[in-house]
Amino acid sequence: MSKRRNKLDPAVARAPATQPTKGPPETNRLDRIRDALLAHFDVHQRAMPWRQTRDPYAIWVSEVMLQQTRVETVIPYYLRFLSRFESVRALAEADEADVLALWSGLGYYRRARMLHQGAQHVLKEHRGELPKDPDALLAIPGVGRYTAGAIASIAFDLREPVLDGNVERVLTRLDAIHGDPQEKDTRNTLWSIARSFSDHSRAGTINQALMELGATLCTPTSPQCLLCPARTDCRANAIGEPSRFPEKAPKKAPRVERWTALVLHDRDAKVWLGPPPANLDRWKGMLVPLLLREGEAETPSVAGVLRASRPIGSVTHVLTHARMEISVRIAALSEPPDALEGAFVAADALDSLAIPKVTRVILAAAAQRSSSPDKTASASARKNASSRARKGRATKGSTTSKRT
Numbered sequence: 001m002s003k004r005r006n007k008l009d010p011a012v013a014r015a016p017a018t019q020p021t022k023g024p025p026e027t028n029r030l031d032r033i034r035d036a037l038l039a040h041f042d043v044h045q046r047a048m049p050w051r052q053t054r055d056p057y058a059i060w061v062s063e064v065m066l067q068q069t070r071v072e073t074v075i076p077y078y079l080r081f082l083s084r085f086e087s088v089r090a091l092a093e094a095d096e097a098d099v100l101a102l103w104s105g106l107g108y109y110r111r112a113r114m115l116h117q118g119a120q121h122v123l124k125e126h127r128g129e130l131p132k133d134p135d136a137l138l139a140i141p142g143v144g145r146y147t148a149g150a151i152a153s154i155a156f157d158l159r160e161p162v163l164d165g166n167v168e169r170v171l172t173r174l175d176a177i178h179g180d181p182q183e184k185d186t187r188n189t190l191w192s193i194a195r196s197f198s199d200h201s202r203a204g205t206i207n208q209a210l211m212e213l214g215a216t217l218c219t220p221t222s223p224q225c226l227l228c229p230a231r232t233d234c235r236a237n238a239i240g241e242p243s244r245f246p247e248k249a250p251k252k253a254p255r256v257e258r259w260t261a262l263v264l265h266d267r268d269a270k271v272w273l274g275p276p277p278a279n280l281d282r283w284k285g286m287l288v289p290l291l292l293r294e295g296e297a298e299t300p301s302v303a304g305v306l307r308a309s310r311p312i313g314s315v316t317h318v319l320t321h322a323r324m325e326i327s328v329r330i331a332a333l334s335e336p337p338d339a340l341e342g343a344f345v346a347a348d349a350l351d352s353l354a355i356p357k358v359t360r361v362i363l364a365a366a367a368q369r370s371s372s373p374d375k376t377a378s379a380s381a382r383k384n385a386s387s388r389a390r391k392g393r394a395t396k397g398s399t400t401s402k403r404t
């Protein structure tokens with residue numbers, strides 16, 4: 001087979017139960033499941049803006065945004081993003097700061113940076129048109145096997161598979177596949193089964209139907225097998241243990257990081273924001289309050305501000321592999337500390353800037369908990385910051401937020 005096929009379809013360690021080469025009964029089973037999925041999806045699919053288009057750029061944007069993020073969260077971001085960057089060229093020629101500003105609050109900012117770089121690659125190598133060839137799709141920065149399969153099948157009708165968390169769960173249950181899906185042999189088996197599903201004239205719809213089933217009925221802890229169109233052919237359902245699959249290895253406990261956030265106000269109640277410290281690469285290109293990691297030395301000027309500040313509480317920010325315990329302090333300053341890159345920013349400018357969710361959470365905590373406010377911080381400014389930061393779900397006492 002071609003180079004493309006080899007890249008997207010590695011050798012499998014063991015034959016999947018749905019592989020059509022096993023003979024007529026398995027072929028019939030695969031056809032039955034696909035027919036049932038298609039019939040169900042045609043009637044019950046949820047309305048989503050990216051399902052109204054075959055534009056490969058729009059599908060690319062949606063697939064990147066949907067990685068590790070819920071559909072309801074993505075929809076307004078997707079609409080704003082496409083309205084601002086209506087084409088590959090518009091995105092490629094934008095400043096990274098503008099791209100990150102539109103992504104602010106969606107988290108996993110590396111996705112935005114890679115999408116931006118990917119658009120620049122498509123503009124340079126393909127004159128702004130996403131290529132049909134899956135190998136060429138895979139060569140785009142940030143485009144992995146899943147995204148390439150989604151674009152190829154949904155936008156270009158190619159018989160290419162997808163395997164995300166939802167599809168992985170559905171496939172392991174349909175065939176009652178043992179083993180951790182992150183292990184190479186199991187993963188290869190799943191890709192092979194996914195390919196057998198996508199070998200169909202409606203590959204893009206089949207792929208979406210598998211994803212939809214995993215998102216709606218075949219959920220991690222409460223699969224609704226009685227409502228499932230594939231229940232009569234599902235082996236996990238037949239043995240009465242659907243939730244046993246996939247057999248994932250237990251997650252490692254996230255490491256705990258301790259930080260101090262210094263919220264600095266000037267006389268006009270503007271708040272100081274600057275680039276994150278070098279050890280917070282995940283927020284590169286975005287703006288945060290002054291953040292100091294426990295145990296790391298600060299400059300003499302920052303140490304002076306730290307001494308003059310007062311504690312007002314703490315917030316917890318949960319990331320994929322870490323939990324940030326952040327103690328929040330505030331201080332009033334007429335000028336920023338020496339040698340610090342950054343600027344005082346008015347509360348009503350926050351929405352136009354590239355700021356991660358953690359910034360909103362910290363500012364909300366500072367605004368809500370400064371019970372004896374600094375003279376420089378006006379009541380209206382505090383109200384403004386509090387309302388803007390409500391997205392961070394700040395509450396009295398300790399605050400917890402998830403993702404960036």
Ligand code: SF4
Pocket residue numbers: 170173174217218219223224225226228229230231232234235236237242
């Ligand atoms: S029958 Fe149950 S476990 Fe099997 S695919 Fe459907 S929802 Fe998932």
